[in-house]
Amino acid sequence: MRQIININKDWAFSKLDGNNQVKQINVPHTWNAIDGTDGGNDYWRGQSSYRKLLDVPALDENEELYLEVNGANSTSKVVLNGKELAEHKGGYSTYRVNLTEELKNGNSLEILVDNTPNNEVYPQQADFTFYGGLYRNVNLIKVNKAHFALNYYGGTGIALTPVVLEDGKGELQVAAYTQNAQNGDTVTVCVKDAKGNTVACQTGTIQNNQVSFNIPMENIYLWDGVEDPYLYTADATLSRGEDKLDELTIRVGFRTFEIDPEKGFILNGHPYQLIGTARHQDWENLGNALEDQHHETDMAILKEMGANTIRGAHYQHDQKWYDLADENGLIMWAEIPYISSHMANEAANENTKEQMRELVIQNYNHPSIFVWGLSNEITIAGESEDLLKNHQELNDLVHELDPTRKTVMAHVSMLRTDSPLVALPDATSYNHYFGWYTGKIEDNDAWFDDFHAKYPNIPIGISEFGADANPKYHSEKPGRGDYTEDYQAIYHEHMLKMVTERPWIWAMHVWNGFDFAADARNEGGIPGRNQKGLVSFDRKTKKDSFYIYKAYLSKEPFVYLTKKRYIDREQPVTEVKVYTNEPEVTLYVDGKDMGTQKAVDHICRWNVEISGEHEIKAVGSNEYIADTMKIRKVEEKNPDYIVVGGSVHNWFNDGVEKEGYLSIMDSFGEIFSVPEAAALLKPVLEGMGSLLGERPEGEEATDMMEMMMGFPVETALRMSKALSKEQIIDLNNKLNQIKKA
Known part of the structure; x- marks a missing residue:
């Protein structure tokens, strides 16, 4: 039977930069965790070697051994005992290599990983750091020679399609693919409910290493987003007579959805406007070499915020992340790193398709994924016939691989709305930064209203929007471009009100859930950082803007005093502002009742006279729903609140x-x-x-x-x-x- 053996520990790492200094490391690992986040756009990009002596499990004549690499950025080669066995072009997906024929007594494994710039493998141009490294889990998989396919674009070898029928009925459509199976071998799939009770089973007979069949189901329970992310478990068994050859366990969720140009996003027949964030996978001091607990922390933060959707920017994420989305009910936008600049050559076009095949095939069974992203801001350098043709082919490929989901694109703000790319996918979204890079916040309202009026049959969303903020910067009169936490909060107050008043905007994805590394940047007082996150790079600070989303989206009663970090205030009258999902809030200054305000768009405001140090307390419907802070009057603006080298x-x-x-x-x-x-x-x-x-x-x-x-x-x-x-x-x-x- 299948055995998965993790081999993350004890690798000899060296950059092939002429020095070839060897370090003993464990993976996940990136060589750009520091220099890729410190600014200067000078992080090292080249080829590195990961080597180890391979402790190989005993194999009998009916068994094989595969190497599984879950993420190596961006091109990698597998060398066993001096022989190159495989090359993989793409830094964010899983691939596997059959090692069996080259194994001997004493085996040396080397994985060469290269993030050198080139003109073939996406991404090559984007506003984030392209960390090099063997940065996800590396495993050995021991299997019977007859097994669910391991070499088909890194997938599981089985595609499960839950179909919702009428009157509470459904069916699970099974398509299984095997290697080295014999005609007459069987695949059995048994479905269990969330309590572990078997509710349906069906068996099919293999012909030419594949089999398809449907499993009828009664009284199906729907996967209903964050409200009720109900998951079934499907146990799949490959058998030859009474002998079990291979087994897989896959979770599935039954749901229906539409993206309607007038009604917006519809989940299981009810309106379900998508409000959440995009997410990059890196952390401060770790780069993209994350452990499971880092993914779990990110998911917990987004759940606290009340998000019901995530855009996986700008590449395939770790399987752990999609698993967490399945479990927590967050609707996923999954995409490939086809971004910023189209490389007009045959090899690059094929690379987009190869990465798309891997994305779809590896993630087909995740109920959290609803849309496949074709590209992001790909027209920054302009449109061309080759670019359009490649997108048409990508769109067709996705529909061929997965007829059950939708395609989507994230367009750069200045893309003309009559571009054929806008109407090409099933749904479309724009990346707009009105109120930050250009124009005023209110320009968002006019742009979306104009688009919806002009193109009433195209579902429209906002796939990126945001304002950089360093939580140490503050102002009594915050304005666009000042990098204050206060302006970012004002910006998001407006954007939430704008979108929620327009249910036909099918999705809004904040750019970004978390600050992330962009080594070419030097602004907002921190080099190498995009600071549009609602949460800091180290995940320790939730900026004020995080809490306006929580006020709109979360059902847990709370009040939050904004500008807590703005302690020194130079004006004799200062604004005290509260975000809340309570109907009203009472404010106390030094114990004195300053009155009760009804929340308007989840915000309460007071103008408070200050003369010295003051303790502020906001209280909701009971004394336990409260928040406090201290402020003080100063004669001159605290210089620490002013951005250095920025606005x-x-x-x-x-x-x-x-x-x-x-x-x-x-x-x-x-x-x-x-x-x-x-x-x-x-x-x-x-x-x-x-x-x-x-x-x-x-x-x-x-x-x-x-x-x-x-x-x-x-x-x-x-x-x-x-x-x-x-x-x-x-x-x-x-x-x-x-x-x-």
């Missing part, structure tokens, strides 16, 4: 903006609409280079041009470093004298 917003004592007048916080389009202001900005543009390009007179603006015209001047100045601090202040002062159009 210019906090350079101004009284704020950048002057009501009714222009400022650097306005967009290029707003400033260009006033000739006097445009004259001020023209020489600045020359210092930035050709940022916006030129539009011939009379020619309509492209979507890209319109997007760039909505880009804030402040953000462009910060990114380009075209002006000094003093010059930016001077420019803003001059703009403050010019009335808006």
